[in-house]
Amino acid sequence: MYKAILYKEWLKIRWAVLGYIIVLLGFLTYxxxxxxxxxxxxxxxxxxxxxxxxxxLYYSAIKFLPVFAGIVLAVVQFVPEVVKKRYRLTFHLPISETRSLLFMTGICTGILLLFSVIYILGLTIIGGSFFPREITSSSLLTVAPWLLAGLVGYLGTAAIVIESSWIYRLAYALMFTPFIMKLFAESGYNEFQFSFGSYLLVSLFYTIIVLFPGYRLRKGSK
Amino acid sequence: MENVIECINLTHYYGKKLIYKDLNFTVEKGKIFGILGKNGTGKTTTINILMGFLRPTGGKCYVLGEESHNLNPQTRVKIGLLHEGHVCYEFMTVAQIEKFYSRFFPNWRKDLYFGLIDLLGVTYDHKISNMSCGQRSQVALGLIMAQDPELMILDDYSMGLDAGYRMLFIDYLIDYVRENNKTVFMTSHIIQDLEQIIDDTIIMGRQKILLQMPIKEFLGSFHQYHFNVNGRLPDLDYDDTVANWESLKNHYTVYSFKAEGDVKTYLENKGVSIKDFHETSMNLEHAFIGLTGKY
Known part of the structure; x- marks a missing residue:
């Protein structure tokens, strides 16, 4: 069953995934x-x-790429589900809606992690080729909040797309946007060195929020 | 007889607006059950409750013995849903959607699905979003049939279909349901099509059920009487004899579950001088309009 859901999600997101990888590699090359x-x-x-x-920051050109990826992934994954109320098809499958929604978001979280690996690998290769190890490792710490913003951006966009009420959508936007903006608020390198763990913990809370609009849809908010 | 669906004192409000109150009905195993009603009487609400996408404000609705809004995932295997507009994963191709669904249902009948698809003359790599509404309806029906469910809930299967596809849909549905002893709960705006399909019906009026009975019994016991009067007849009351009535100038039509003689006597007792009293036969659509009114 999970393999089938993976198959469905892949059919929806594959072009976005391939497109993003090409864009990311292009930016890294640049x-x-x-x-x-x-x-x-x-x-x-x-x-x-x-x-x-x-x-x-010599890598600032790719600062917003992860959040862009997160938003695009959420849109291509969940817009087809809400158009014509196709979520009803998903929620009628013989699998609990919580599990299926978590699995669906889990798939894109995994893909965002894959993107992050490519991102980090690219920066490591570039940094390692031109700069001392300290600068390379600081670049990885500097981009960590940007990568986290990608994940939170994905979860926030997913919640907004799945939600059927505009008031709740606005509430989610207000809940996610300041947090994401904070993750981009550095003015140098290594600024999240000591606080990144806290941001990571708060992000886990956002993972659960995405279940709420799904539950509301299932129980008839629309 | 085992009940596949049982709704007890079903009540639903949207905000403060009452849709219906204390609705009670059952659907027996092996029957094709049609729910008829004008727009706004709560057909879609009932379907949504049965499909588990709406929690009723009051009362209980059991589907295969479980509360409809809290169905066990394994029970969902036994329920095939056809959503209004034949909604399916349109970003998939004919073959991809079969591959996807086949993983979820242990009794998957691939032959039924591809048998229906082959009639359409489309290739298996044809994307569903590029299909006509009629072709999509066959895909949706094929998927439900392949699922091999005990109960099929079909929400307005006829929406957007031309006469040919409606007939094709009905032919395959009837053949499949009768051959495999399935239970069907369905709605359609094309009432004349339902006449040849459904065994039992409920007809919904504003906030209540007007009747629930086998379709043959309804058509056999519900009558349409015409007559002319001199002058103007006083407004008739709705009671045991007069289920509905309408008039055009001095020509009157009365709909009733009573026999011709009883209605005639009833009118004469009202002091009405009637002429040319006669009954005309009705099909399901006429009978439905007769019972619920044109407005």
Whole structure:
């Protein structure tokens, strides 16, 4: 049964997944070429000043890609479910609605993790090729909130898409948006070094929220 | 006789608006049951409650022995739902949707599904979103039949179908249901089609059930009488004799469950001078309108 749900979800999201991977690889290639250009055109001290003193993040071009991926994934996954009330088909399958909804969100969470692995791997390769290990590892800590924003963006968009009431939709938007904005609020590197764990814990709470609009749909809010 | 559906004192409100109160009905195993009613009488509400997508404000509704809004996932295996508009996963192809559903139902009958699809002359990689409404209805019916459920709940199967596809749908449905002793609970806006399908019916009026009986009994016991009067007849009351009535100038039509002689005597006792009193036969659609009124 779970294999069948995985199959259905894959049919919905596959083009978005492939499209995002291409875009991400494109951006990573661009960053790699850009950093190489820096080193070609500037002396190492200038680059050091840019990266360390001026806190210019050489990977800021991909700052919003994870949240963009999360939003797109939620839309392509759940819009087909709510159009023509197709969620009724899903909720009539011989599997509990909580499990099926958790599994469905779990699939995209897994895909977002896969995206994150590619993202981190790309940055590690680029950073490792041009910078000392400290800068590379700091870049990973700096992008961690951005990656988390991708997951929260996905959960928030999913809740908003699944929800049938505009008032609840607004409530979800108000609940998710400030948190996501906070995750992008850095003005340098490593700023979430000591607080990231707390943000991660709060994100777990958002995982449960997505079940609520599903429950409301199942029990007849629409 | 075993009841597949049993609704007891079913009551539903949308906000403060009462849809119906204390509705009671049962559906026996092996019967094709039609729910008829004008727009706004609560057909869709009842279907939604039976499908488990709406919790009734009051009363209980049992489907295969379980409360409809709290069905065990394993019970859902035994219930096939056809949603209004033949909703299905349109982003899938004919073959993909079969592959998907077959994993959920242990008695999956692939042959029934592809048998119906082959009639459409479409390839198995045909995307459902590119199909006509009629073709989609066959896909939806094929999937329910392949599921091999004990109970089929069909919400307005005729919506958007032309006469040919309606007939095709009915032919396959009847053949399948009779051959496999299935129970069906259905609605349709095309009442004339239901006449040849359903065994039992409930006809819903505003906030209540007007009648529940086998369709043959209804058509055999409900009469339409015509007559002319001199002058104007005083307004008739709705009572045991007059289920409904209508007039056009001095021509009157009375609908009643009483025999011709009884109705005639009833009218004469009202002091009405009637001429050309006669009965005309009715099909289900006429009888339905006769009972519920045109407005």
């Amino acid at each position: 960053i790699g070429l850009e950093v190489r250009y820096w080193f070609g055109m500037n002396d190492p001290i200038s680059i050091w000043l840019m990266v360390i003193q001026k806190k210019i």
